Amino acid sequence: MATQTSSKQRLETAAASAPAIELRGINKHFGAVHANRDIDLIVRRGTVHGIVGENGAGKSTLMSILYGFYTADSGQILVNGQPHAITDSRHALALGIGMVHQHFMLVENFSVLENVVLGAEDSPLLGKTLAHARAQLKRLATDYGLEVDPDAIIEDLSVGQQQRVEILKALYRGAEILILDEPTGVLTPAEADHLFRILRTLRDEGKTILLITHKLREIMAITDEVSVMRQGAMVKTLVTAQTSPPELAEAMVGRRVLLRVEKGPAAPGKVMLEVQNLVVTDDFGIPRVKDISFSVRAGEIVGIAGVSGNGQSELLEAISGMRDQLLGTVMLNGEPLSLRGDDGAARARLAGLAHVPEDRQRMGLVTVFQEWENSILGYHHEYGSGLGLDIAKAKAEAKERIAKFDIRPANSDLKTANFSGGNQQKIVLAREMEGNPDVLIVGQPTRGVDIGAIEFIHNQIIKMRDAGKAILLVSVELDEIRSLSDRILVLFDGHIVGEADPATADEGELGLLMAGVTKDGHAPDAGPGTVPAHETLIEKNLTEMSPQDNKDKSGLDE
């Protein structure tokens, strides 16, 4: 690609004019926490500037200061060379700064049009405003490839489309500088590609883009410059073309991190978990898992890869006993497991099947409980008998786990909501792993978890394997599946469409499987074509998939 040379040119042109944003000596405290310390930052006009850092490094705080959500304790903000004291979001918007938040700020039962105009209506009556906005959206759609049906209701849209609405909102308000906070965390790979295409177009049209992420691959793919933050401070700013992921990773965590997991060869034993002809339906009665059979042996990790929404959630919920299966058998250690009914999950646990759910906050924890309470959830019958609860024992064991899993802060009395994502995940992992199960089912173990914790969690999972446990890993992060698994099964549209050996499978091959293109000609002419041909094929399949899912759901809602 020609990005490298043009990136250089862009930086040279941008250096000639005043930077779009310049921060000088920004400080921000929250109580005793020094969230931002002496931050200096220069963001050049017409470039994509990445900001990387672990969770809690202060990236979001810094952007919130720029967007007027917080006010800095000290320091100066210059927009286009002029100093401004940005006091609220309205002020930031007036200066041409728009923000796409990690959690979308959309009204879900409003139409796209209503969301776009909200707060930027130009007259007290809506009719004129909406007509004007409709014309504007049409123009933005053609200019930037931001196509969204203006009359669609937000909750019927896919996540990627909702994000486009957020970008449209900012552009409609005349944003010249666009801040995106972890924009790809919720997107499928195809949606992320689409987003990057949009961002490139925006940049080529002269907009300045600030991209906050902790995914190094994205930084390398799209940014011109990248700034690294660590523990509230700005470590360094680098020209992307002149750096590498290991260098960035080291700057982020301050020590060298293993990007590839180190693990020995697997020594699979007997079959511990066997799933036969499993069929699972979702809440609307639509089959999501369609006649799946596979097995997991002791001492191996089987990874289920796939684009999110292809039946992974239902599969996890069915095997762990949270959702009734329609048909099929789940065998644990050679015995059929009875999972039906409300206490299916409890029976699964008793039988030696532990489950780390994919959504820790919704299914894995009661976030208003203290850490020690969460640390015994589901195993509480082991602490005391009858109505009694042996709190002292529970707390003592919670403390042991905190030490063993390096959970921070090391305080078992703290409300779980006050732990960071990575530490919450460690609480769940510690609970499920310390129950000494035969089979461990793990869903999205590192979603929203920072690099340091990812490494720890991966190592713990490998340790479990080496201790002879059977592990079923479901993740939408292909890198994670590839580096942890001993065997990869690819899930597409509720079917297992292929099995791959992580040692030999390449990303292109897996990508095709994930898009539902199988070797026996599921899609026409999937033979050894050129790489770009593969890419378009994948994208086509993926983009067709996600709105379809939504349609199914909304159809049933009526």
Place this chain on the structure above:
Amino acid sequence: MMQYFNDLVLIFDSTVRLAVPLILACLAGLYSERSGIVDIGLEGKLLGAAFAAAAMAAVSGSPWLGLLAGIGVALCMSAIHGIASINLKGDQTISGVALNFLAAGLTTFLGQSWFHRGGFTPQLSADQRFNPITLPFAEQLKDVPIIGEIYWELISGHNILTYVAFIAVPVTAFVLFKTRFGLRLRAVGENPKALDTAGMSVSWLRYQALIITAVLVGIGGTYLSIAQSAGFNNNMSAGRGYIALAALIFAKWKPWPALLVCLLFGFLDAMQFRLQGIKFPVIGEVPVQAIQALPYVLTIILLAGFIGRAVAPKASGIPYTKER
């Protein structure tokens, strides 16, 4: 045949009369809940406004001053509710229930100590009340069969507050769905953060909604004591604030359905008056109490089984805290 028609018109006529306070309270609740504030204190506001209106009308002799007093009291109670739930981020249900207790106790206490009639306010004369208005041509059309009769009995001959209530419905529908204010109001009840990030004040919008709520429920209370009746008596709101909230849920927080539901409740109320003392086949005479309970029983049945999924504004009842 004609007899049945006349009966029907009369029942519908009283349906309208009985529905008015419900419509006003229901629309009041609509504004507040759409903005994200649960207002269980509607009942207390109705009662407080009814008392203030009757007391003021009795003392000053003017129903208009009575109306002002009614609205004024509702505004004060809304202000308390607003401070508790918007600024202090307290529990909205508790604040509302407290206002209900306050209104029930205070109206009786003040009524007794000011007027010494066991909590009643003095009987109001015709010129101290809102009286029926005869619409143009009603007199002339009175004898035209059917249409003239409907116009004379059903449409004409209500007091001004009744017409206000019915006009408030299309006005509310327009405000809610066709204006900038309505868009923001709906948004603040669904996702206040969306407004906050767009640079608007969530608190101010919610206060605006509470002001409209107070005006509407103030008119409703005034209607109870100085339009429908000729004075205040103890606990005269009789659960109408709660029924209005039930109607609001039944109507799924939309103005036109709210009107229909309130008319339905009004109709049940009207029927219960008509059914008293009537002998039914097989059962014979049904005790008055059982018939009087009918609207309330039906409220429970409708709410429990017939509305399907009613999704409240998402942020309803949740105080908004800016993270900063």
